[in-house]
Amino acid sequence: MSARAGMPEIDGFIFDMDGTLLHTLPDLAAVTNKALELEGFPPHTEEQIRTFVGNGALALARLAVPDGATEEQVEKVFRNFKNLYSEFGLSLTSEFEGMTETLKELHTRGKKLGIMSNKFEGGVKDVEAKFFPGLFDVSHGETDTIPRKPDPDGLLLCAREMGLEPARCAYFGDSHTDLIAAHNAGMLAVGATWGYQSLETLKTGSPDVLIDAPVDILQFA
Template sequence: MSDKKSFDTFIFDLDGTILDTLPDLVVVTNEALREQGFPERTHDEVLSFVGNGLVALMYQAVPENTPKDIADQAVACWKRFNLEYDNHLTAPYPHVPETLAELRRRGCKLGVLSNKFDGGVHKIIAQCLPGLFDVEHGECEEIPRKPNPAGLLRTIEELGSTPERTAYLGDSPNDILVAHRAGACGIGVSWGYHTAQEMRDAGSDIMLESFSDLLEYAPEV
């Protein structure tokens, strides 16, 4: 432990990092597309669209040259379906709940910062990982989409911490970029929606093969 970095603040991306939400993202995306009269997208297509927020996802999911106002209607449909949908296919990745509980036991500050829209973040955390985070943020007017560091810096401040004491975990290159822009440690995960090699190439300071490995970088008690 002595030769490893240690942090008392951990902030997490959501989709592809702590929760495997992709199966439900496919369902909700295709429901929104069907309502607009558009063809459905495959699992792999939706996978290629995630990571930059809901608007980016749906703008790619609708057919090419779709007028913006129609694409925006699809975004609104997605939000409505998501809030009504029970997300029964979403689940935490292995070792996530117990590792988060142990981090809390050790006195660590825990937060979530996602490019998912803010209402969706609060809903899915309340369903899948209730009571484990001190601060939760999704994209909204006050929280710009990553890799803008403003949202991460605000989350760190709300946790009463500093970038130097903070590690941000994610499964996309933008997650590592936002961590570095904020002055925090960027931890890449190998199980998410981007490959481990992509995460290494993005400059991850640390790579995790299992979520439970995160305990090696937390204070011992």
């Protein structure tokens, strides 16, 4: 889909990570199931886990444990997940076709690049360093001071650190939560249809624009 006629020039390109920049689902599924196994809980299929992702590791753990699990058990699975992800969570991850080339072209055109994910910040930094070294100007995930999307604080922090007004930024994500966060931050909300959420659900976030491949990002530059 084409960029909106008459929209402001976009100088800041901020991206969700899981399902937008990278195909992380195989690792998320493997690590989640290992975290569950350590607590004696049964595993899930990759397709089931796909429906759990997008709201951070704690939310994933809460959805993955069996009905009736205690909050203490949820916390144990969450801690297992974080520990395992830091050690093993990148072995099955791959970038979506054309993503690195697109990011490099944006960089060449003088655009600022950022990441804002609901993944815990340590995981964001590890993944960025492996797959996109030197390409991003700022990157953040969930911390004690950065709440999960759709809260706009993380996106607004990215804009400030890039020295840009939110209206000159676009946020690219594969979930309705990403799009709501973009609207809350006053940014262009661009839905990535190649990610983990169905098109029907993605549209509930009221995208300004929908795009179907990473190369389509360049139309905003």
